[in-house]
Structure formats: C-alpha cells, structure tokens
Amino acid sequence: AQSVSQHNHHVILSEAASLELGCNYSYGGTVNLFWYVQYPGQHLQLLLKYFSGDPLVKGIKGFEAEFIKSKFSFNLRKPSVQWSDTAEYFCAVNLKTSYDKVIFGPGTSLSVIP
Amino acid sequence: NAGVTQTPKFQVLKTGQSMTLQCAQDMNHEYMSWYRQDPGMGLRLIHYSVGAGITDQGEVPNGYNVSRSTTEDFPLRLLSAAPSQTSVYFCASSRNRDRVREKLFFGSGTQLSVL
Numbered sequence: 447a448q449s450v451s452q453h454n455h456h457v458i459l460s461e462a463a464s465l466e467l468g469c470n471y472s473y474g475g476t477v478n479l480f481w482y483v484q485y486p487g488q489h490l491q492l493l494l495k496y497f498s499g500d501p502l503v504k505g506i507k508g509f510e511a512e513f514i515k516s517k518f519s520f521n522l523r524k525p526s527v528q529w530s531d532t533a534e535y536f537c538a539v540n541l542k543t544s545y546d547k548v549i550f551g552p553g554t555s556l557s558v559i560p
Numbered sequence: 561n562a563g564v565t566q567t568p569k570f571q572v573l574k575t576g577q578s579m580t581l582q583c584a585q586d587m588n589h590e591y592m593s594w595y596r597q598d599p600g601m602g603l604r605l606i607h608y609s610v611g612a613g614i615t616d617q618g619e620v621p622n623g624y625n626v627s628r629s630t631t632e633d634f635p636l637r638l639l640s641a642a643p644s645q646t647s648v649y650f651c652a653s654s655r656n657r658d659r660v661r662e663k664l665f666f667g668s669g670t671q672l673s674v675l
Contacts, residue, residue: 455600478661490650492663536602540661546610547618548661552602
C-alpha cells in the first residue's frame with residue numbers, strides 16, 4: 447500500500463545537537479513533498495516544501511530537507527536545535543497525478559532538553 | 561484575517577449521537593479538507609473538496625459526510641458517532657494552483673470524545 451513513514455516516533459536531544467528526522471514514501475510517481483510542524487498548543491504550519499528543482503530545500507527557522515529520489519526519502523535536518531524546536535514534525539506527500547490528496551506520515555515528536 | 565476557523569474546540573458525544581463539526585475559511589481558498597489525528601498514526605485524510613459543489617473521499621471516509629455549498633464553509637458530519645471516532649479533527653485549506661497542491665492552512669482543531 448502507498449504510504450508515508452517516519453523513522454522515529456520520539457526523539458530526545460540536548461540543545462545544540464544536530465537533528466535529522468527521516469521520511470520515506472512508497473509512491474512511484476512524481477511527488478510534491480512537505481514538512482509540517484505542530485508546536486505545543488498551536489496550529490500545524492508548513493516548515494518547507496519541495497516541488498521541483500534543487501533537491502536541497504531550505505525552510506523556516508534554520509531547517510532544511512533533502513529529496514533523494516532514488517531512496518524515496520525526504521529527510522529533515524537542522525544543524526543545531528533549540529529548546530523552542532520542541533514540537534511534533536510531520537512529513538507529507540502528494541502525487542502530482544493525484545495532487546488533491548495530501549498524505550501525512552505518523553509524525554515524530556521532538557523533545558529538546560535545555 | 562481569521563484564517564481557518566473550527567468550532568467547537570471540544571465536544572463529548574454519546575455513541576449513536578450525530579453532530580456537525582464546522583469549518584470556515586476567509587482566504588477564498590478553493591481547496592478544503594478534513595483530517596483526523598490519532599496517536600502514532602499522524603493525520604489521516606477523511607474528505608476533501610476542490611471547490612463549491614465538489615467533494616471526494618480521502619483515506620478514511622467511512623462514518624463521515626461532507627458537503628460544500630459555499631467556498632467558505634466545509635462542515636463535517638458524523639451521522640451516528642462511534643467510540644472509534646474519538647480523535648482530534650483538523651480542517652485545512654489551500655489555494656488551487658495548476659497541478660500543485662499549495663501549502664495547507666490548518667485550523668486549531670476539534671477534540672472529540674465519543675463515549
């Protein structure tokens with residue numbers, strides 16, 4: 447079945463540590479890719495997106511993600527996390543042939559310890 | 561600019577009761593959708609609409625109905641609530657752009673408990 451998976455359910459890091467959250471999808475066609483973040487008590491909001499072009503995309507708050515087509519992956523990275531990055535992170539995908547359905551992964555909860 | 565507004569924020573139902581979750585957006589977005597968020601499962605798409613009068617099913621449509629009579633509103637109806645529908649429900653909207661799904665704007669969610 448077509449799906450979006452995220453490698454870790456819960457990640458705990460100390461401030462200044464580097465972050466990498468894994469995301470893989472199983473769709474075979476051309477995809478649009480997204481990372482959304484949900485800070486405690488807030489709405490989900492877009493961190494970054496990939497539609498085409500440079501596979502390394504930069505988002506808000508120092509986050510970046512790399513699309514590796516051969517690995518069906520779109521991993522999220524940040525070189526140095528802050529306590530304020532504590533949140534839940536969701537990878538999302540939609541197929542360009544079915545772009546009205548945005549399918550989300552199960553989410554990764556990140557806790558940053560001061 | 562209010563964005564995406566969902567009401568109510570919290571609701572408790574008994575099994576078999578019906579209710580409607582309201583969603584309204586003031587951004588003139590053609591696309592609107594409903595998700596449910598459950599622990600360990602992320603957000604799952606229930607129904608979506610690409611414009612007034614047009615709706616379609618997502619990943620988990622059973623037990624839910626929608627309609628889209630105006631661009632602004634996209635209500636989600638539970639005709640006979642079941643405990644399995646206990647969840648947090650999010651409405652989201654976006655512009656239409658040719659062959660690309662623009663970023664989603666989310667509401668603040670409705671926490672629903674079915675006893």
